[in-house]
Amino acid sequence: MDKAHLGVGGLLALDASPRPLGFLNLLPPTTSPPFHRTRTTTMEAADDGNGTPPGRGRRSIEVDFFSDDKDKKTAAAAANNKTCRTTVSPDPGPPAAGSGSAASCLAIKKEDLTINLLPGTGSNANDEEAATRLRLPYQDKQSRNTNELSAMQAELARMNDENQRLRGMLTQVTSSYQALQMHLVALMQARAGGPMLPPVAQALPPATDGAAVMPRQFLGLGPAAAEETSNSSTEVGSPRRSSSTGGNRRQELQAERRDSPDPADPSTTARQQQLAQQQEASMRKARVSVRARSEAPIIADGCQWRKYGQKMAKGNPCPRAYYRCTMANGCPVRKQVQRCADDRSILITTYEGTHNHPLPPAAMAMASTTSAAASMLLSGSMPSGDMMTSNFLARAVLPCSSSMATISASAPFPTVTLDLTHGPPGGAGAPAARPQPHFQVPQPPHQQVQHHHLQAAAALYSSHQSSSKFSGLHMSSSSTSDNNNNVGTASRAAVAAADAPPHMDTVTAAAAAITADPNFTVALAAAITSIIGGGGHPIPIAMHQGQGQGQGQGQGQQQQGPTPTPTSNSNANNNNNAVVTSSSNNTATSNSETQ
DNA sequence: CGCCTTTGACCCGCGC
DNA sequence: GCGCGGGTCAAAGGCG
Numbered sequence A: 001m002d003k004a005h006l007g008v009g010g011l012l013a014l015d016a017s018p019r020p021l022g023f024l025n026l027l028p029p030t031t032s033p034p035f036h037r038t039r040t041t042t043m044e045a046a047d048d049g050n051g052t053p054p055g056r057g058r059r060s061i062e063v064d065f066f067s068d069d070k071d072k073k074t075a076a077a078a079a080n081n082k083t084c085r086t087t088v089s090p091d092p093g094p095p096a097a098g099s100g101s102a103a104s105c106l107a108i109k110k111e112d113l114t115i116n117l118l119p120g121t122g123s124n125a126n127d128e129e130a131a132t133r134l135r136l137p138y139q140d141k142q143s144r145n146t147n148e149l150s151a152m153q154a155e156l157a158r159m160n161d162e163n164q165r166l167r168g169m170l171t172q173v174t175s176s177y178q179a180l181q182m183h184l185v186a187l188m189q190a191r192a193g194g195p196m197l198p199p200v201a202q203a204l205p206p207a208t209d210g211a212a213v214m215p216r217q218f219l220g221l222g223p224a225a226a227e228e229t230s231n232s233s234t235e236v237g238s239p240r241r242s243s244s245t246g247g248n249r250r251q252e253l254q255a256e257r258r259d260s261p262d263p264a265d266p267s268t269t270a271r272q273q274q275l276a277q278q279q280e281a282s283m284r285k286a287r288v289s290v291r292a293r294s295e296a297p298i299i300a301d302g303c304q305w306r307k308y309g310q311k312m313a314k315g316n317p318c319p320r321a322y323y324r325c326t327m328a329n330g331c332p333v334r335k336q337v338q339r340c341a342d343d344r345s346i347l348i349t350t351y352e353g354t355h356n357h358p359l360p361p362a363a364m365a366m367a368s369t370t371s372a373a374a375s376m377l378l379s380g381s382m383p384s385g386d387m388m389t390s391n392f393l394a395r396a397v398l399p400c401s402s403s404m405a406t407i408s409a410s411a412p413f414p415t416v417t418l419d420l421t422h423g424p425p426g427g428a429g430a431p432a433a434r435p436q437p438h439f440q441v442p443q444p445p446h447q448q449v450q451h452h453h454l455q456a457a458a459a460l461y462s463s464h465q466s467s468s469k470f471s472g473l474h475m476s477s478s479s480t481s482d483n484n485n486n487v488g489t490a491s492r493a494a495v496a497a498a499d500a501p502p503h504m505d506t507v508t509a510a511a512a513a514i515t516a517d518p519n520f521t522v523a524l525a526a527a528i529t530s531i532i533g534g535g536g537h538p539i540p541i542a543m544h545q546g547q548g549q550g551q552g553q554g555q556g557q558q559q560q561g562p563t564p565t566p567t568s569n570s571n572a573n574n575n576n577n578a579v580v581t582s583s584s585n586n587t588a589t590s591n592s593e594t595q
Numbered sequence B: 001c002g003c004c005t006t007t008g009a010c011c012c013g014c015g016c
Numbered sequence C: 001g002c003g004c005g006g007g008t009c010a011a012a013g014g015c016g
Helices: A066-080 A100-113 A125-190 A199-203 A212-220 A223-230 A247-256 A266-286 A359-380 A387-397 A398-404 A448-465 A471-474 A482-486 A491-499 A506-516 A520-536 A538-545
Strands: A009-013 A042-043 A059-064 A286-291 A304-314 A319-325 A336-340 A347-351 A416-418 A577-582
Touching: A286 A359, A359 A416
Parallel strands: A286 A416
Antiparallel strands: A009 A059, A042 A059, A286 A347, A304 A319, A319 A336, A336 A347, A416 A577
């Protein structure tokens, strides 16, 4: 909705007919009298006591929303809150936060009530009588509205309580889920530890504190999780992907492969290993690719990376750079950075693996989002590349960008591509469809799930909001990068909500974010949805593939290194289109746009 | 001095 | 078996 819908010059005609305060009507533009640049109050005839049809016996308050800000805010509010038809406030100050749009509507009405609605000059007795007649019902209206206000406040408080209760339940469910998962793993281990074990479980150190380590790895993004333990001698698969930095690692692995047929129990062990390798082979290459417009060499995701290689990829004049996470020794997470061949302003970052170390908040957002996307792809790709499933996943990943969501989850190296390069029709400034990270988050221990969801939502949201792409990913961290200036207020509010301590009133924080920018509701809703509905996913994923997503996949880069063929592209309007493609190689993602 | 990037060489998987 | 392309290693050099 824009100015045109509100009437010429953004003028709103507010029907002052007796109806609950807070439900001011927007009169059709055609009924609006000539507009003025200043707020005016007009009275036509007497109040008939009902919502009178426009044009006759109507009392209307005409508010000129001349300023662009007001127009935008009003339009956005009207579009996002149908019950609150307008959040117009006489003062240019920021929209009311906290109690949300409903409260702001009520406040506005109170103000409006102070407007003298009495007609004419009322200079004689008849006029006074008429005024009195009008005033009495009006006072009734006021009291009624007051009651309604208190009722709504009570309702709001009730909803707050309920929200807290639900959050508690969610925490409980999460804990129970983790406990069950650990129990299951323990049972499987105790049960001969043979063919039934999922690959990841097999890769785990036998006697280590399985209870503590298992859950995370069990949910890990595949091979990476196994690789985390690869430093031990029990590594089973991914011979090439060992993260060890030792120069002899490759030789060791090769030797292992040559010796693979274990003389001890040749048939069984060999078959187990074969099975494990097959399963892992399909999983280990699971990747999450992020496409974003960026002039920066790499996107900042809060992690530290070290470049270990660069290659010219076929079909792309831009070299592909290989990075390894250096935040912890032996962290298996790697990423590839490459410019899109078609549009060099697009930076394609592909993540692989799961961090084996704590992540800073800034990295958490991205890690959670990408790991969730990867796990969704993995879970959907298992039954083979079913396009129905794939599309479903794509829509699940980014519900609001369904047009861009295509999934082909065929192995061997399924890749989830989060395409943030497609802006809304209006360009960078027009947030048409916000990214909706509907990802289920890899349930990190504790209640950080919600936190990460919100962060992911905020991160993606802000990445679109700001012109500096992924700068928003840092917003949750205390460090305010120079890009933070671009982060929208809604994003900041979202981050505030996400970073708020568990006991904080989430509703209030969310309301603040919504008030700051109603468009954020979309992302927030997606995040909440993922919290509530995503909890069940990890199990099937883990059980089917022996791995799901664990902590996030790493991404991020505070890296300073020159990225491959950095191009100067000032237009960094990120958008939220998720293109999930199954590609046997990374180059496929660069072409996903054309799909 | 330590960390990082660069870059050529090497290894591996895959297709022909 | 060979060639190609992707991915990784590690020596060399740069930088703070």
